[in-house]
Amino acid sequence: MMGISGDIVKNLRKQLNLTQEVFAEKISMSTSTLYRIENNKAEMDMLEYMNILRTFDMPLDDFFLMFLDNQEYQEYKIYMKAYTFFSSLNFSQWQEEISKLKKSLLMDNKYVQLHLAYGRAFASIYSRTTNPGTYTMDDLEAFLKAIRITINDFDEAKITDYLLEPREFTVLREIVVGLLENSQYERAINICNALLNNESIKNRKDFLIAADVHLVDAYYRMGMYSNALNMALETYALCLDGGIYANIPAALIFAAVSSKKLGEDEQIYRMYITRAYYFIVLQGINVSILLIKQTAKDELGIDLEDWIIKW
Numbered sequence: 001m002m003g004i005s006g007d008i009v010k011n012l013r014k015q016l017n018l019t020q021e022v023f024a025e026k027i028s029m030s031t032s033t034l035y036r037i038e039n040n041k042a043e044m045d046m047l048e049y050m051n052i053l054r055t056f057d058m059p060l061d062d063f064f065l066m067f068l069d070n071q072e073y074q075e076y077k078i079y080m081k082a083y084t085f086f087s088s089l090n091f092s093q094w095q096e097e098i099s100k101l102k103k104s105l106l107m108d109n110k111y112v113q114l115h116l117a118y119g120r121a122f123a124s125i126y127s128r129t130t131n132p133g134t135y136t137m138d139d140l141e142a143f144l145k146a147i148r149i150t151i152n153d154f155d156e157a158k159i160t161d162y163l164l165e166p167r168e169f170t171v172l173r174e175i176v177v178g179l180l181e182n183s184q185y186e187r188a189i190n191i192c193n194a195l196l197n198n199e200s201i202k203n204r205k206d207f208l209i210a211a212d213v214h215l216v217d218a219y220y221r222m223g224m225y226s227n228a229l230n231m232a233l234e235t236y237a238l239c240l241d242g243g244i245y246a247n248i249p250a251a252l253i254f255a256a257v258s259s260k261k262l263g264e265d266e267q268i269y270r271m272y273i274t275r276a277y278y279f280i281v282l283q284g285i286n287v288s289i290l291l292i293k294q295t296a297k298d299e300l301g302i303d304l305e306d307w308i309i310k311w
Contacts, residue, residue: 004043004044004045004046004048004049005040006037006038006039006040006041007038007040008049009034009037009038009044009049010038012052012053012058013038016056020034020035020038025199025200025203026055026056026203027052027055028163028164028165028166028200028201029163030163045109046072046073046076047076047079047106047109047111047112048109048111050076051111055166072105072106075101075104075105075106076106078097078100078101078104079097079098079101079104079106079112081097082094082097082098082101083115085097086119086123089126091123091126091127094119094123095123098116098119110149110150111150111165111167113149114146114147114149114150114167114168114171115167117142117145117146117149118143118146118167118170118171118174120142121139121142121143121146121174122174124139124142125139134181135177135178135181135182136182137178137182139178140175140178140179140182143171143174143175143178144175146171147168147171147172147175150165150167150168151168156187156190156191156194159172159191159194159195159198160194160197160198161198162198162200163200164198164200164201166204166207169195169201169204169207172191172195173210173211173214175191176188176191176192176211176214176218177214179191180214180217180218180221183221185218185221185222188214188218189215189218189219192211192212192214192215192218193215195207195208195211196208196211196212196215205238205242205244206242206244208238209235209238209239209242209244209247210247212231212234212235212238212251213235213247213250213251213254215231216228216231216232216235216250216251216254217254219231220254220257220258225258225261225262226258226262228254228258229254229255229258229259229262232251232252232254232255232258233251233255235247235251236248236251236252236255239251245279245282245283246283248275248276248279249276249277249279249280249283249288249292250276252272252273252275252276252279253272253273253276253292253295255269255272256269256270256272256273256276256296256299256300257269257295257299257300259272260299260300269300270300270302273292273295273296273300273302273304274304276292277289277292277293277296277304280292292304293305
């Protein structure tokens with residue numbers, strides 16, 4: 001796979017006005033590795049560089065002009081098209097695009113291999129005709145196998161110490177979901193706490209909030225309703241502070257059901273569930289609107305439509 005010169009990486013860092021330490025932290029790389037790359041003692045491949053540009057929302061067009069006739073660039077475009085299909089849960093199109101890359105040099109990249117292993121496991125879960133979205137122990141093992149592609153010595157007890165790349169964090173989230181679905185709550189809580197204490201993601205509020213939501217879920221499933229309520233409200237505040245609104249409904253729903261379990265006044269959990277509903281409506285996700293209405297009715301005994309009309 002084509003390597004990017006150290007000067008290009010260094011110029012990008014300087015353009016962003018970042019020190020090596022800060023830049024390395026933001027791209028989940030050790031400072032020593034970045035130093036070696038910038039001094040042409042180690043290589044960064046094209047795919048890694050593209051992902052860094054995307055991390056900083058940098059325009060890609062000028063850089064791409066250098067590679068318009070390059071086969072690797074054409075393959076990268078196919079990979080990104082496949083990634084788009086995957087993000088929209090169009091697994092058949094994702095698989096079709098990925099199949100075009102069987103002989104591509106991209107397949108030598110361990111993070112591409114990680115994405116493929118994660119993608120196959122995820123697609124398998126949500127493409128089932130029976131109980132789609134339900135995680136089995138085999139699914140959990142598939143995600144554990146995937147994470148070992150990039151972290152050879154993966155050990156749940158060492159998660160706090162790993163220098164995590166965003167795609168690795170995504171796989172670890174799925175491992176937590178698998179653990180929760182299979183009633184392995186203590187392991188899920190330990191992984192969530194390890195992620196929250198991991199230095200490589202401490203500046204990624206979206207990652208921290210995602211870990212918080214899973215932690216709330218674990219507490220609730222274990223019947224630790226006070227912990228779940230407190231963590232849910234903390235997560236809600238973090239979402240507002242960080243402008244990360246996608247996770248607000250989940251935090252408020254857990255706050256509502258936990259409040260009900262704790263025997264709090266009905267007005268309190270009505271307030272939480274109503275706020276959650278409005279945030280979902282603002283996001284325009286029809287499936288989520290139906291789900292929260294059902295949750296409100298089943299878990300809280302509240303008809304949201306009737307309540308909102310009266311209110």
